[in-house]
Amino acid sequence: NTQSPVSLPTTTTEFPNSHEVGEASITPWFLDNKFYVSSSTDFIDVYDPSTNKLVTRVPESTDAELLAAVDSAEKAFPAWSATSVLTRQQIMFKLVALIRENWDRLAAVITIEQGKTVADAKGDVLRGLQVAEAACGATELLKGEVLSLGKDLETRTYLEPLGVVGVICPFNFPAMIPLWSLPVATVTGNTVVMKPSERDPGAAMIIAELCQKAGFPEGVVNVIHGAHKAVNFILDEPRIKAISFVGSNKAGEYVYTRGSANGKRVQANLGAKNHALVLPDSDKSQALNAIAGAAFGAAGQRCMALSVLLLQGEATTWLPDLVEIAKKLSVNGGFEAGAELGPVISPQSKARIEELIASAEKEGATILLDGRGFKPQGEQFANGNWVGPTIITGVKPHMQCYKEEIFGPVLVCADVASLDEGIEFINANEYGNGVAIFTSSGPAADYFRRGIQAGQVGINVPIPVPLPMFSFTGNKRSVAGGGATTFYGRPGIRFYTQQQTVTSRWAISQALKSGKAEVVMPTHS
Ligand code: NAD
Numbered sequence: 275n276t277q278s279p280v281s282l283p284t285t286t287t288e289f290p291n292s293h294e295v296g297e298a299s300i301t302p303w304f305l306d307n308k309f310y311v312s313s314s315t316d317f318i319d320v321y322d323p324s325t326n327k328l329v330t331r332v333p334e335s336t337d338a339e340l341l342a343a344v345d346s347a348e349k350a351f352p353a354w355s356a357t358s359v360l361t362r363q364q365i366m367f368k369l370v371a372l373i374r375e376n377w378d379r380l381a382a383v384i385t386i387e388q389g390k391t392v393a394d395a396k397g398d399v400l401r402g403l404q405v406a407e408a409a410c411g412a413t414e415l416l417k418g419e420v421l422s423l424g425k426d427l428e429t430r431t432y433l434e435p436l437g438v439v440g441v442i443c444p445f446n447f448p449a450m451i452p453l454w455s456l457p458v459a460t461v462t463g464n465t466v467v468m469k470p471s472e473r474d475p476g477a478a479m480i481i482a483e484l485c486q487k488a489g490f491p492e493g494v495v496n497v498i499h500g501a502h503k504a505v506n507f508i509l510d511e512p513r514i515k516a517i518s519f520v521g522s523n524k525a526g527e528y529v530y531t532r533g534s535a536n537g538k539r540v541q542a543n544l545g546a547k548n549h550a551l552v553l554p555d556s557d558k559s560q561a562l563n564a565i566a567g568a569a570f571g572a573a574g575q576r577c578m579a580l581s582v583l584l585l586q587g588e589a590t591t592w593l594p595d596l597v598e599i600a601k602k603l604s605v606n607g608g609f610e611a612g613a614e615l616g617p618v619i620s621p622q623s624k625a626r627i628e629e630l631i632a633s634a635e636k637e638g639a640t641i642l643l644d645g646r647g648f649k650p651q652g653e654q655f656a657n658g659n660w661v662g663p664t665i666i667t668g669v670k671p672h673m674q675c676y677k678e679e680i681f682g683p684v685l686v687c688a689d690v691a692s693l694d695e696g697i698e699f700i701n702a703n704e705y706g707n708g709v710a711i712f713t714s715s716g717p718a719a720d721y722f723r724r725g726i727q728a729g730q731v732g733i734n735v736p737i738p739v740p741l742p743m744f745s746f747t748g749n750k751r752s753v754a755g756g757g758a759t760t761f762y763g764r765p766g767i768r769f770y771t772q773q774q775t776v777t778s779r780w781a782i783s784q785a786l787k788s789g790k791a792e793v794v795m796p797t798h799s
Contacts, residue, residue: 279308282483301332301475303339304482304497306346307490312339318472318501323389323617324607324658330387332472334500340507343496347438347465348513350493355435355463357491359412362461366410368488369457373403376484383476384448385608389616389659390572392608395449399477401739402453405762408742409457415767416462423798426781433771435463436515436539440508442529443470444521445619446575446681448477454746454761455518456481456495462770465494467514469504473619509533516540516770518761520577522679523751530754541761541769542754543577543746545679546707550580550736551696551722553713554588560734561712562592566599568710568736569685570663573615577752578708578730578737581680582669583687584696590689593667597643600663600685606650607658617659618682624659627682631664634675634686639668645683671702679705693718697725706749710736729757742766 280302300317302309312333320330335343354362373380377399384395420430441455452468459466470478478497485495498504505525508514509532516539519529526544533540550568552561568580585592606613618624628646635641645662649655661682669676669686676686690696700709710732711722719733729749732738739746745763753760759769777798 277310280311282309282479299330301330301479303335303499305342306492307486320387320473322386323619324655326657332475332499335498335504340498343467343498344438344511344513346493346496347467350491351437351465354465354491354494359416363410363412365489366406366457366461369484370406372484372488373406376480380449380477380480383480387474387476388448390608391613391616394572398447399449402450405453405742406457409461412461427779427798429775429777432774434774436770436772438514439464439466439516440514441466441468442505442508442519445471445473448474451520452478452481458762458766459770460494462767464770468497472501475499510536526754541759543748543761544752544754546577546752547582547679547703547705548578548580548708549582549584549700550710551584552589553586553718555714556712558592562596562599564736566596570600570603570615570683573618574683575681578739580710580736581685583685584690584699586690586696593642597665600643600665603663605648605662607655615683618661621659624661627661627680627684630675630678630680631684634666634673637673639666639673642667697722701727704751707752708738
């Protein structure tokens, strides 16, 4: 790379207010701890979803830039993997402190590029930060095992880094998802080539800057840009040993298949349709508020959003109260005081969501609360991608609004006759990311838990994503490859490491003393 480094442009570092952002910048890429302006001529434009004003232009990294990123990561690997885990842990401590210091700045870029409210963006950063904090436990997590097999024989395990790993991110959690992978991959001794979402790369770029400040050596973290071409490069480049992907089923199933066919480890978290089952013995107000928050928060653009509501018994009469709660939610620009949900990511996404609402109507469901045509006050938001909270009732499993992940502030509802019917309804869905039951009955909750085929179960908890001392455990079509390799926690450490076992004998055995070869398969018994 013969170019001169640049600093991260101010439009992605200083955010007085989303609608006061100055001239659109070009998002740089990150190589050897420095930012460079890409020499690409192809750009993907990023617009503030609340105004549709241009914020930044994201380059499609050139072939030479893609290769340079892997060259850099490959070159950095021998020294980084040989660096003491104590040193890597110290760098991770610093990264954690720097993310905390830059929390507001990270949240601001998320609000500008992705649209979620600042308070929600701060949560996005925090959930990623917690993964980095958990990764500081590498000194404990990387311990191998040892078993003594008699007085002179033992087997021990080591967890060795893989090499260069690729990270491909979605748009909906611009800080959290890069941080699901980056801290775990690097603290275990790997080097990283990351491709943030082309729709909101700003937070990942700030994280790259913080990695340099935290003391990561050159080449341990590199950031490339683009969409399909950059993804295909990661899938096919032989020096990339493992891929972490989070995104839609369409892209993720392709990434899993092609990456695996190329002999790589692939972990891929995909789409969802998460159900809440409300039993009449639940605390009504707690349940309805939790459901409204989880269905409409982040404009429904969370993979763990509760997008289907099943009501049983007396609870089937609670919908008017839910509508009242949803109506009161403040939909506004993410920087505006009191805003509770922002716009959806793009005009295309808004159009798709509105089409799905219309399809529900056509297929015989009832639109109890219609968010189509919603606009917040203020001229500056006139062109934003707004959809207000929407509640659809009388939904049947064959309807398009039920079958597809809507990824917008739309809750589809149905009644069920019993707990068993609720379980059956949910299990018939092809996705299995998360589920929640609202009840005051311990036995009912336990019966539900045992019967339900979802990876993450909430009992009176709407978005049951566990903290990173556990793992993110989707199920069924919400994960590729049957969910054998999950993100962060101990399984995350396993994903980024190769197990090596060593069996050693440190005493002279009878056989060796007698000089006679042992030809039968050793059993170590
Ligand atoms: P997306 O699949 O459109 O994009 C994800 C990544 O894949 C991006 O980096 C993009 O550049 C790339 N990509 C997109 N299409 C591609 C293709 N055809 N070929 C190669 N690469 C491609 O996903 P998104 O819209 O950014 O994110 C939303 C989706 O992510 C939702 O389905 C959501 O449920 C899912 N998600 C899942 C989890 C989880 O943990 N299960 C978490 C967050 C988001």
